Amino acid sequence: MAEEELEFKIIIQNCVASVNLFTTINLVSIFQQLVDVEKLEVRYNPEQFPGLILKIKDPKISSLVFSSGKLVITGAKSIEMIEEGVLKIIGILKTSGTVIESEPEIIVQNIVASGNFNNRIINLELAAMWLDQSMYEPEQFPGLIYRLDKPKTVLLLFQSGNLVCTGAKTEEQVHEAVRNTYYALEEIEGFDS
Numbered sequence: 001m002a003e004e005e006l007e008f009k010i011i012i013q014n015c016v017a018s019v020n021l022f023t024t025i026n027l028v029s030i031f032q033q034l035v036d037v038e039k040l041e042v043r044y045n046p047e048q049f050p051g052l053i054l055k056i057k058d059p060k061i062s063s064l065v066f067s068s069g070k071l072v073i074t075g076a077k078s079i080e081m082i083e084e085g086v087l088k089i090i091g092i093l094k095t096s097g098t099v100i101e102s103e104p105e106i107i108v109q110n111i112v113a114s115g116n117f118n119n120r121i122i123n124l125e126l127a128a129m130w131l132d133q134s135m136y137e138p139e140q141f142p143g144l145i146y147r148l149d150k151p152k153t154v155l156l157l158f159q160s161g162n163l164v165c166t167g168a169k170t171e172e173q174v175h176e177a178v179r180n181t182y183y184a185l186e187e188i189e190g191f192d193s
Helices: 027-034 079-095 124-130 171-187
Strands: 009-020 040-043 052-057 060-065 070-076 105-116 144-148 153-157 162-168
Touching: 009 079, 009 171, 027 040, 027 052, 052 079, 060 079, 070 079, 079 105, 105 171, 124 144, 144 171, 153 171, 162 171
Parallel strands: none
Antiparallel strands: 009 070, 009 105, 040 052, 052 060, 060 070, 105 162, 144 153, 153 162
């Protein structure tokens, strides 16, 4: 089967990014100004956690905001959604008195995706024997854990052909990891159907 013909249903479930705004943020002031804003969910309890939790609805993302000017963004379904969310959060912070003069530095840390190999059944016992860097202990977890070096990702493979990919930094890496795993399973005749 030619590579161009390989189509797998892959859905990005979560993108996590770190952001540096290159400024300091007064979390107490931000919390006091935003706590009653209807379209936002804001929590801040410095005794339990040093960051402010800020959730926005459009795009639907969560962020941890730290006084150092660093953020962690989660819940995005694409890198574009991260970028849109960061711009919205910058707008909220600026409206609340934070001075932000630099372009934000956005670094994607992890993309989690789910999908399947077109509903092909995987022989996990065979895959565990022949795939390097794989681990399969069905009495503890029903899936096979497969670590790839290129791209550096981890796939959870299930007998049903379903999979979860984590550790990718780009959507292209997700697709490359799934393709590489498919070819590795084909090579060892790891599919039952």
